Amino acid sequence: MEPITRGGTPAQRTTRRRLLAAALTVPLLLGAAACGGDDDASSGGKTELSIFWWGAEKRAELTDQALALYTQKHPDVTFKKTWQGNQGYFDKLATLTAGGNAPDIFQIDDNYISEYAGRGVTLDLTPYTQDGKLDVSKFPESLRKYGEVDGKLAGVAMGENTQGLVYNKTLLEKFKLPEPKTGMSWEEFINWAADVSKKAKLPGTQDASAVYQALWVFLRQNGKDLYAGKQLGFDEADMTKWFTLWKDARAKGATPTPDVIHEGNASDVSKQLIVTGKAGTSWVWTNQMPELKKNTEDELGLMAYPGDSKVQWARASLYFSAFRGSKHKDTAVDVINFLANDPEAAKILGTDRGLPPNTDIRKQIAATVTDPNMKQTIAVQDELGKQFGPNPPTVPPQGHSKVRSELVRVAEEVVYGRQTPEQAAAAYVAAAKAAIGAS
Amino acid sequence: MTASTLTRDPAAPAAHRPGRRVRRRRENLAGYVFLSPWLLGLLGITAVPMLISLYLSFTDYSPLISLSDASWVGFDNYRRMFTADQSYWHAVTVTITFALVAVPLKLAAALGVALLLNRTMRGISVFRGLFYLPSLLGGSVALAIVWVSMFNREGAFNSFLALFGIEGLPWVNDPDWALYTLILLAVWQFGAPMVIFLAGLKQVPVELYEAASVDGASAWRKFAHITLPMLSPVIFFNLVLETINGFQGFTSAFVLSNGTGGPVDSTLMYTLNLYIKGFVELDMGYASAMAWVFLLVIGAITVLLFSTGRFWVHYSDNEER
Numbered sequence: 001m002e003p004i005t006r007g008g009t010p011a012q013r014t015t016r017r018r019l020l021a022a023a024l025t026v027p028l029l030l031g032a033a034a035c036g037g038d039d040d041a042s043s044g045g046k047t048e049l050s051i052f053w054w055g056a057e058k059r060a061e062l063t064d065q066a067l068a069l070y071t072q073k074h075p076d077v078t079f080k081k082t083w084q085g086n087q088g089y090f091d092k093l094a095t096l097t098a099g100g101n102a103p104d105i106f107q108i109d110d111n112y113i114s115e116y117a118g119r120g121v122t123l124d125l126t127p128y129t130q131d132g133k134l135d136v137s138k139f140p141e142s143l144r145k146y147g148e149v150d151g152k153l154a155g156v157a158m159g160e161n162t163q164g165l166v167y168n169k170t171l172l173e174k175f176k177l178p179e180p181k182t183g184m185s186w187e188e189f190i191n192w193a194a195d196v197s198k199k200a201k202l203p204g205t206q207d208a209s210a211v212y213q214a215l216w217v218f219l220r221q222n223g224k225d226l227y228a229g230k231q232l233g234f235d236e237a238d239m240t241k242w243f244t245l246w247k248d249a250r251a252k253g254a255t256p257t258p259d260v261i262h263e264g265n266a267s268d269v270s271k272q273l274i275v276t277g278k279a280g281t282s283w284v285w286t287n288q289m290p291e292l293k294k295n296t297e298d299e300l301g302l303m304a305y306p307g308d309s310k311v312q313w314a315r316a317s318l319y320f321s322a323f324r325g326s327k328h329k330d331t332a333v334d335v336i337n338f339l340a341n342d343p344e345a346a347k348i349l350g351t352d353r354g355l356p357p358n359t360d361i362r363k364q365i366a367a368t369v370t371d372p373n374m375k376q377t378i379a380v381q382d383e384l385g386k387q388f389g390p391n392p393p394t395v396p397p398q399g400h401s402k403v404r405s406e407l408v409r410v411a412e413e414v415v416y417g418r419q420t421p422e423q424a425a426a427a428y429v430a431a432a433k434a435a436i437g438a439s
Numbered sequence: 440m441t442a443s444t445l446t447r448d449p450a451a452p453a454a455h456r457p458g459r460r461v462r463r464r465r466e467n468l469a470g471y472v473f474l475s476p477w478l479l480g481l482l483g484i485t486a487v488p489m490l491i492s493l494y495l496s497f498t499d500y501s502p503l504i505s506l507s508d509a510s511w512v513g514f515d516n517y518r519r520m521f522t523a524d525q526s527y528w529h530a531v532t533v534t535i536t537f538a539l540v541a542v543p544l545k546l547a548a549a550l551g552v553a554l555l556l557n558r559t560m561r562g563i564s565v566f567r568g569l570f571y572l573p574s575l576l577g578g579s580v581a582l583a584i585v586w587v588s589m590f591n592r593e594g595a596f597n598s599f600l601a602l603f604g605i606e607g608l609p610w611v612n613d614p615d616w617a618l619y620t621l622i623l624l625a626v627w628q629f630g631a632p633m634v635i636f637l638a639g640l641k642q643v644p645v646e647l648y649e650a651a652s653v654d655g656a657s658a659w660r661k662f663a664h665i666t667l668p669m670l671s672p673v674i675f676f677n678l679v680l681e682t683i684n685g686f687q688g689f690t691s692a693f694v695l696s697n698g699t700g701g702p703v704d705s706t707l708m709y710t711l712n713l714y715i716k717g718f719v720e721l722d723m724g725y726a727s728a729m730a731w732v733f734l735l736v737i738g739a740i741t742v743l744l745f746s747t748g749r750f751w752v753h754y755s756d757n758e759e760r
Contacts, residue, residue, distance in 0.1 A: 087698065091718045098502030098723075115721060119503040259592060259609035262702045402720055405699060412703045416614055 047328050049335060050080040052096075053107035054089035056291065059352050066345040070338050077331055086267070097121055102323040104332040108155055109318045110146070111401040116321065117154035118398050123322040123329055125153040133330070134337045138358040140385075142392040146316045149395060155319025156336050159354020162304075162312045162384055163213050164286035164377075166274050169299035175200045180281070182304040182384075186218070186245060189306040193254035196280045203256035205281040206264045206273045209246035210411035212404045213305075214283050216393070218242055220311035230397045231438045232429065239425035243414050247421055255279070258415045265408050270295050286381045287317050287354040290373040300373075302380045309384055313392035317354035350374060355381050402435035496728035501721045509724065516728035527729070529704055530712035537618060537708060538685035541625040545685075546677055549629040553636035554666075567637070574630030583624070583694035587611050590620045611695055614705040621691050621706060632677040639673030640666070671752045679744050686737055689714070709733060 053063065060083050067079045082103070084092065090112055096102050097116075108116060116122050128134035136144045136156065147155040165180070172179055177199060180192055193204025208214035216226045222241075225233030249255055256264070256279055264273040269288055273279035275295035284292065286302065293300055304312055320339065322332040339345055346361040351374045356362045366378045396403075410428040413419040419427070471478070491506075496516055500509035520527050556567050576582045589595045590610040597607030610616045647665045656664070667674075689710040692700065700707030700715065713733070717726030 094502040094718060094721055100505070116503060119501060121503050257609075259612035259702075262612045263591075266697050268697075405719075408699070409701065409703055412614075412701065416703060418614070418703065 045076050047077045047331050048080055049077060049105060049328055049332055050082070050103040051105040051335075052082045052093065052103040054084055054086045055107075055352070056085070059083070062349050062352055066339060066348045067335075069342075069345055069348065070335055077335070097323075100325065102325065104323055104326040104328055105320055105335060106323065107158070107318055108321050110316065110395050111404070113147070113155050113319060113321070113395060114149050114398045114400065117149035117152065120324060122154045123324045123326065123333070125156065125322070125333065126151075128333045128337075129153060134333050135341050136357075138341070138360050140314055140357075140359060142388070143314050143316055143357055146314070146392070146395050147319055155316070155321040156340055157316035157318075157354075157357045158320050158340065158349075159287055159317040159351070160314045160357055160381070161285040161287040161317040161354040162315055162381060162388075163217055164284050164289070164302050164380065165281055165305050166272075166284050166289065166292060167281040167301045167303070168274060169301045171200055171202065171280055171298065172196070172301075173299075179301055180303060182309055184306050186306045190245075190249040190252060190254045193249070193281065194252040197253045197255075200280065202277075203260070203273075203279045204254045205249075206279045206283060207246050207250060207255040207261040207411075207415060208283050209243055209414065210261075210265045210408040211283040212407050213285070215242055215407065217305045217307065217311055218245075220393075221307040225393060226403075227393065227396060227436075229394075230436065232432055232436070234429075236422075236425045236429050239428050240421050243411065243421035243424050246411075247414060250415070258412075258417075261415050262412060265412070274300065285315075285317060285354075286377050286384075287351060289377045290352075290371060293373045300376075302376055304380075304384055310387050310389035312384060313388055314385060316357075316395075351377055397436050399436035403432045406431040406435060492727040492730060495724050496731050498724045500724040500727070502718075502723050503721060512724070516725045517732070519725065520728060520732065526704065526707065526712060530700070530707045530709050533618060533705070533707050534686060534688075534709040537622060537625075537688060538682060540619075541622040541688075542678070542681045542685045544622070544626045545629050545681055546632060546674070548626055549632035549677065550636050550670075550674070552629065553633045553640060554662075556633075557637055557640040567634075571630035571634060574628040576628070580690060580694055583691040586620065586624050586691065587695055612702055614702045617695065617702060617705045621688070621695060624691050625685070625688065632681060635673055635677055636670070639670050643669040668753045672754055675744075675748050675752045679741060682740060682744065683737055686733075686740075 051067070053059070055063075060081075063083070064081065067081065071078055093102070093106060093108075102121060108122075113122070125134055129136055134156065136153070139157065140160070143157045143160050144153075147153055147157055167180055169179070171177075175196075177196055178192070180189060184192065189205070196202070196204030212226070219225055219234050219238060219242075222238060224235075224238055227233050246255070255261060256273065260273065260278050263271060263276070264279065264282065269275075269284075269291045272282040272284060272292060272295075274282035274284075275292055277296070282292075283305070289300065289302060320336045322329060322336060326332050339349065340356075341358050341361070343361055343364060346356050346358065346365065347368070349356070350365065350369065350371075355378060356365055362378075366382070369375055369378065406428065410419075410424045410431065413427070414421055414424045495509065497511060497513060498509035499512050499515075500506065552570050556563060556570065590597075591612060592607070592609035594607075594610075596610070600607040608616060610620050643666060647669070648661055651661050651665060687710055688708050692706040692708045692711045693714070696702070696706045696711075698711075698715070698719070700711050709729075710733075713726050713729045716729060717723045
């Protein structure tokens with residue numbers, strides 16, 4: 001048939017086709033434009049860096065102020081700040097990364113740093129430390145090393161913490177009970193907790209069988225470790241010992257009932273039994289003290305985990321990492337350097353993310369800090385820090401978060417009486433091996 | 440289209456036909472342009488991502504690497520799912536338990552309340568509104584949080600039991616009971632099927648009941664021999680819809696367990712497990728494979744339901760006359 005009879009004049013047809021094409025492409029273009037907005041951020045000498053962290057409102061306030069200080073000193077750099085609570089943070093970060101839109105700077109912890117570094121998401125910061133753009137020379141060596149994945153610096157520690165056992169001082173005073181002391185053996189501690197349960201009618205301690213950092217300390221005290229490189233550092237016998245220790249503690253009445261133990265196994269600070277008033281002690285990290293204190297009226301005490309506290313180590317509570325695909329890598333590194341090393345910025349940030357990583361600054365902060373809970377954190381951490389032994393653990397391998405969640409699941413099987421310590425030990429070793437892809 | 444043109448205007452001269460076609464084409468084009476937002480949505484948000492996920496299910500893709508870096512692993516993900524992953528089968532069991540218990544109970548509750556509300560009485564629309572209210576709240580997070588606080592050891596439900604001297608359990612924190620609190624939550628939200636049942640009940644001709652009354656039929660016989668058969672297409676519709684919904688339960692399980700499926704995996708629903716694999720463990724290839732198996736299984740169950748339908752679903756227009 002004739003084209004003319006089919007579709008009007010050629011001119012008409014092209015107009016219509018164009019219209020159709022336009023109708024189809026306009027939304028696509030709009031979508032593309034929305035995604036590509038970052039490219040133009042640097043035009044006109046201005047740089048906008050995206051930065052993403054998790055935390056509470058206090059942290060957001062402090063970080064805002066510290067970043068504002070950076071902008072004050074570098075007026076051409078501004079920030080697109082995003083923050084949220086802990087839950088869902090890593091989902092969001094993974095989704096952003098999948099879309100190629102990872103923030104220029106993001107907060108990360110030892111759960112995921114190997115995951116992100118191993119897959120090349122984080123910028124290798126080692127060259128920046130060599131040409132002086134990033135100064136980690138004032139960091140304790142163990143803390144700096146705790147940010148290295150496969151020999152490359154993947155994250156700059158923004159705070160230092162270590163295991164801390166927090167106990168309810170008010171409760172102990174009320175019932176004239178002795179305070180627990182750093183250096184107590186596990187047996188002594190559990191007996192103490194059983195005694196508290198009896199006299200104060202409140203479970204003496206949260207059951208730590210599902211608390212990975214407690215297991216980790218326990219393993220190190222027994223000459224083992226959670227990891228040996230990219231393999232597990234423990235075996236079924238160790239796990240049987242661990243699960244049995246807590247089974248006995250439950251039998252002695254040192255811990256709450258299974259459902260309460262389960263509640264306390266949530267990672268949320270506000271759900272720790274010490275602040276919900278359901279146990280006399282909780283297993284936390286030293287830098288969580290101010291946040292814990294905010295959730296309770298009672299006086300809190302802080303000590304190391306039971307057993308030999310020399311096996312504890314200076315852990316990076318969290319890091320800032322830069323995105324390898326960032327368009328402003330140098331600026332991003334400079335901001336991280338500023339947050340870690342600038343005395344004024346550090347003064348603003350305080351110990352919210354943990355003890356400042358830069359030891360010079362740490363001394364200044366310790367001298368000026370007024371918050372009694374921060375003071376307590378610093379005092380305990382300093383005291384423990386002096387005794388930290390050699391061979392601190394290196395950063396956990398890929399699959400660490402799964403190793404943790406599996407511990408909660410398997411330990412609770414024993415807590416609820418569904419498995420014996422031996423069965424659970426076998427199940428856990430198998431699950432943890434699978435999680436880190438070890439043989 | 441050509442056929443309809445022919446039948447409508449068989450006498451039209453041949454030369455005129457192209458002109459009509461042109462008009463039709465124009466109309467079609469306009470139609471497509473107006474449809475384009477939806478079409479783009481279908482393609483961009485549903486069809487293309489689905490195809491990509493089908494591809495991903497054969498790779499070891501993680502959200503942290505680019506698509507092009509994902510390596511092809513063949514059927515490894517599927518093999519692992521069916522042979523090596525214990526948590527997978529556990530989640531399947533949890534989900535089937537949930538659907539098998541929640542769906543019949545929910546439909547029974549919906550039908551029961553619909554029967555009660557299908558009468559003329561002052562203020563009946565207020566009651567209808569009140570009973571529908573819970574499902575307006577949908578699968579909301581807030582509701583799940585309320586549920587958790589109602590059913591823990593110190594919750595309102597146990598306070599209620601205490602009035603009768605019964606000491607309750609920590610329902611949501613007890614691995615034997617946690618799933619049943621989720622089932623109860625699902626059943627409680629029976630509003631949507633109830634409204635559909637109510638509409639169905641209004642369609643049943645009153646004469647049938649009148650005739651049955653004349654014959655001396657009891658209320659039960661009227662229900663069993665008139666209401667149920669006349670309502671069967673609606674029951675079928677609700678059954679299919681609620682079964683699909685039941686298998687996809689996620690929000691309440693996520694909230695109750697803080698996203699872990701606990702206590703000890705007792706609320707590890709299929710979709711929650713899928714989420715954990717994909718977004719927590721970053722094993723998106725495996726999660727994609729899980730999603731596709733899920734789609735196929737739900738499809739198969741739906742087909743199965745349809746094939747049983749001809750034995751018990753009565754469409755009045757086929758049977759009468």
